[in-house]
Amino acid sequence: MEPENAAKETALITGGGGYFGFRLGCALYQKGVDVILFDVVKPLQTVPEGMKFMQGDVCCLSEVEKALRDVICVFHIASYGMSGREQLNRKLIEDVNVKGTENVIQACKSMGVSSLVYTSTYNVIFGGQIIENGDESLPYLPLHLHPDHYSRTKSLAEMKVLEANGAELGNGKGVLRTCALRPAGIYGPGEQRHLPRIVSYIERGLFKFVYGDPLSLVEFVHVDNLVQAHILASEALKANKKHIAAGQAYFISDGRPVNNFEFFRPLVEGLGYKFPTCRLPLSLVYFFAFLTEVVHFLVGHVYNFQPLLTRTEVYKTGVTHYFSMEKARKELGYEPQQYSLNEVVEWFRSQGCGPKPRKYTVMHLVRDGGLLLLLIAVMAAWFPSAVTF
Numbered sequence: 001m002e003p004e005n006a007a008k009e010t011a012l013i014t015g016g017g018g019y020f021g022f023r024l025g026c027a028l029y030q031k032g033v034d035v036i037l038f039d040v041v042k043p044l045q046t047v048p049e050g051m052k053f054m055q056g057d058v059c060c061l062s063e064v065e066k067a068l069r070d071v072i073c074v075f076h077i078a079s080y081g082m083s084g085r086e087q088l089n090r091k092l093i094e095d096v097n098v099k100g101t102e103n104v105i106q107a108c109k110s111m112g113v114s115s116l117v118y119t120s121t122y123n124v125i126f127g128g129q130i131i132e133n134g135d136e137s138l139p140y141l142p143l144h145l146h147p148d149h150y151s152r153t154k155s156l157a158e159m160k161v162l163e164a165n166g167a168e169l170g171n172g173k174g175v176l177r178t179c180a181l182r183p184a185g186i187y188g189p190g191e192q193r194h195l196p197r198i199v200s201y202i203e204r205g206l207f208k209f210v211y212g213d214p215l216s217l218v219e220f221v222h223v224d225n226l227v228q229a230h231i232l233a234s235e236a237l238k239a240n241k242k243h244i245a246a247g248q249a250y251f252i253s254d255g256r257p258v259n260n261f262e263f264f265r266p267l268v269e270g271l272g273y274k275f276p277t278c279r280l281p282l283s284l285v286y287f288f289a290f291l292t293e294v295v296h297f298l299v300g301h302v303y304n305f306q307p308l309l310t311r312t313e314v315y316k317t318g319v320t321h322y323f324s325m326e327k328a329r330k331e332l333g334y335e336p337q338q339y340s341l342n343e344v345v346e347w348f349r350s351q352g353c354g355p356k357p358r359k360y361t362v363m364h365l366v367r368d369g370g371l372l373l374l375l376i377a378v379m380a381a382w383f384p385s386a387v388t389f
């Protein structure tokens, strides 16, 4: 985005009420861009004066078209079904991620929007197989191999966005240029999706074990590095950057592969808790997640509980997969900054998190006993298949 060139540009962010979308909106606004946050729900934070929030649904074409009047660039971030119980709502996942993306593309064409940056995910390539220093030449994971519908639909949406590159704009003013960024797991202060869930498990005493190979490596991306990448990508769709990003996908992370649990150690210890020493086999935890999903499938419509872990979450956290940042560095000029989890720890402390004096009650005894029995039952069911395997 280059607002300094004469007239101010307007960017619209679908999912602008969410964690990353809001942060991107604020950064763009500080650069002098007019920003519209488009979302079904209002942001948790107060929208700064000058920035506009528009309530709307990407599943409704007319609402998207109405919002895109006079917009130059769309950052399509809205999505559904990434984690927890949301992962199990197939219909909504498909509506938002696939139909919603088709609507955004269609609206960009009909309303003459020239740039579309799509926020994709590592998961369009990764489906539980080991990937070390992979790059963008890797093929998409075949759709039927995705164990979760979110990743499958994000993959479909990314393909549609990249296929739309070069499409004629309805107003006869050139063509649509598109690109996709594939972030690793997002973290930062105030993140709402993964970190509060992890902290709640820590606080409720449920974070009692880690799993998988201690040498397995995954990646994360600090929210502000991802903001930087999106702004650079929108610039790289322009003529003065020879549209270098047009039709392209880029992996985006902090560029520092790390063991998933070691990444969170500063958070656990920084909040004053003990880091678990018990390590379980990945296949056992995967089997447990599978059983949880089966139970959710059977009773979810009556009791929509939050599964402790889903299968996708197990391999995302326990199986090595990390990618080269070379293409993003070379073509976008992306240079990730180094961040620590200190600001995240401070944020949770400011919310009152940390150990509190608690009595060990009968309820705790019942819960811990129940968990132990459950673990024994899962191990008993898992052990024969693991031995056979």
Ligand SMILES: NC(=O)c1ccc[n+]([C@@H]2O[C@H](COP(=O)([O-])OP(=O)(O)OC[C@H]3O[C@@H](n4cnc5c(N)ncnc54)[C@H](O)[C@@H]3O)[C@@H](O)[C@H]2O)c1
Pocket (backbone or CB within 6 Å): 014, 015, 016, 017, 018, 019, 020, 021, 038, 039, 040, 041, 056, 057, 058, 059, 076, 077, 078, 079, 080, 082, 096, 100, 119, 120, 121, 122, 154, 182, 183, 184, 185, 186, 187, 192, 193, 194
């Ligand atoms: N959080 C991660 O670790 C991670 C990792 C890789 C990729 N991503 C991708 O990054 C993006 C942002 O992630 P986030 O963590 O900020 O998610 P988020 O859930 O905070 O934001 C998504 C936003 O989309 C909005 N939304 C959902 N359905 C909508 C609809 N029908 N119409 C309009 N808005 C709708 C939600 O209300 C929410 O505000 C998503 O596209 C996600 O797939 C996230």
